[in-house]
Amino acid sequence: MNDRKIKILEAIINDYIRTAEPIGSRTIAKRYNFGISSATIRNEMSDLEDMGLIIQPHTSSGRVPSDLGYRLYVDSLMHHRPLTEDETISLQRMIMKHLDRDLMREIAKKIAYLTQYATIVSESAEPHAVIKYVQLMPIDDHSILIIVVTEIKSVKNKPLNLDDPPDYDTLAQLARLLNAALHNKTIKDIDKPLISALLAAFGPHAHLLIPILGVIEQALQADNQTYTSGVNNFLAFPEFADPAKVQSLLRTIEEGKILSAHLDEYGKVQITIGRENETPILQECSVVRTAFPIHGKRATIGIIGPTRMDYSQVVSVAHAVLTNLNAVLTALKK
Amino acid sequence: MNDRKIKILEAIINDYIRTAEPIGSRTIAKRYNFGISSATIRNEMSDLEDMGLIIQPHTSSGRVPSDLGYRLYVDSLMHHRPLTEDETISLQRMIMKHLDRDLMREIAKKIAYLTQYATIVSESAEPHAVIKYVQLMPIDDHSILIIVVTEIKSVKNKPLNLDDPPDYDTLAQLARLLNAALHNKTIKDIDKPLISALLAAFGPHAHLLIPILGVIEQALQADNQTYTSGVNNFLAFPEFADPAKVQSLLRTIEEGKILSAHLDEYGKVQITIGRENETPILQECSVVRTAFPIHGKRATIGIIGPTRMDYSQVVSVAHAVLTNLNAVLTALKK
């Protein structure tokens, strides 16, 4: 594996990412001034093919990078390509504007716009989320509001209609009981003995406990809000000319299967290329995934394109989102 | 316009909805036993074409319904086709299960599943929404929670970090001030004089007012949550074999332009066919729209397919959703 082979492989990958056409030896000889003839390149390409890094779709065509080729490129050849200043500013503005409203949706939009690939962003509860605080308060003569605060800034509430709701002070008393019992508990900690104890403590208001526990469960549950943007881009890729393929891909995306493979680490960017994906239709795609914590929840980003995706750009955009989010969040904490 | 023409038009529309292939006179003569020959049908078809109800894509092909033809069909010929019992039960279960969680998303899914057409469901604030109740409460030593209840069951809340938050009683006092000033007010009623008055009343806690008003504004704002399902179905329609067309359609759907034409009446089902739509790409589609009030908000449904869509089925499904929602909601009110 000499330096020349690397150069040729890079040339093939770069050109193929742009054109989606198999690259021939003559094309490389002309486009790049490596100072070697097409015949030499042919020989090197033959070697690269033996190594499994490139593939010949049919006997007399140019070469196309293989999954393994992309893997090598992604792991050691690829360059980082930072966003322009304008892009960065616009990204930061968007984050600040939507920090507590529609952030996931807007991130999906932004990434799809920047990369021109389909993007999924999903927000779900931390699996180890704990209850911070429960509050009950009267809304009007016939209803009360149940409020559950899980992690800092993550709040769930639900109104409850009652014929004869307890008064303010009674509700405060009940809330005190709940907080004493449930503070820093996870969903698993709420077991039968605990519920029995609470029922007893609630006394004449025991009937309130079930809806309250329901809201708590909802608040702790992973409810997996998912936002998608830019799926239309798939229709422009020649490798997805077959409508049946796109249809099955869109269905897979809609079902949210892309983000099911769980990332453990926050802030890392993970790439799965072609066959490395488990879902059949995704084996013709590459997925760039990353995750970050926000508002006590866990957000996951997935960017999906053909294996011929512009990894360098996509990874740069993903990093940009992570770092700028971080910057805004830490700036706010001060 | 005799009875026989109607029959023939219906035959053409029904067959074309199924097959997407132009229908010839011989086909009709064979498939339907109207007791007339293909030549007679040809004459009638020629008349129908003169009336603008059907179209001949090219000189020697069968006929295809025109937008006008579909309009006639939809307005006077179409039959209602009720859901099966199983479908109704499953629909009702879904509604009850998701009544206060992900209802819009699930409705979109359900309709897309039942009709096999792309479905958009969007939820937005009523333009005349009023403030019902504002509440402030402490979360912990460094933050308070702002809660705004707009219509019954529509609640918005936001935590606010503070160095030195007021205590429980002070907050209650401030909330009382807010409620006195804002009860049953709309966003437009919150003008400068009102804000000045509140600022004065808040005294040393005036700095809390701005974030509070921000949350109120957010609660009253139309935030237009939109859910989409079943877009992949478009790829199966032969009239959308052109990827560029589908791409532009998907983009239009993603941008949420489908529901921009506002329906005034709740509970009505409105159909726009082909050229009746304003958006260019939608002129090859038909859109079935309806709206209903829920949780004090306004929900809008849009079902999109080719002009050759199965109107009868789509309209029936739309009605089914409306009536079953109504049934569940009124049942709960008791």
Add this chain to the structure above:
DNA sequence: TGTTAGCACTCTGCCTTGTTGAGTGCTAAT
């Protein structure tokens, strides 16, 4: 007068065939 059989004509879709061009592998010369 409305209906129908028959015929000539038209147009699309599909299949076949031939041609072009890009690309390869191999061999022999440098």
Add this chain to the structure above:
DNA sequence: ATTAGCACTCAACAAGGCAGAGTGCTAACA
């Protein structure tokens, strides 16, 4: 080790030809 040259392969495209579905028109018929 590199390169020029050559024979070979294969996809993509265009051109031609055929089959089939469908029409409009005319003439015959009830």
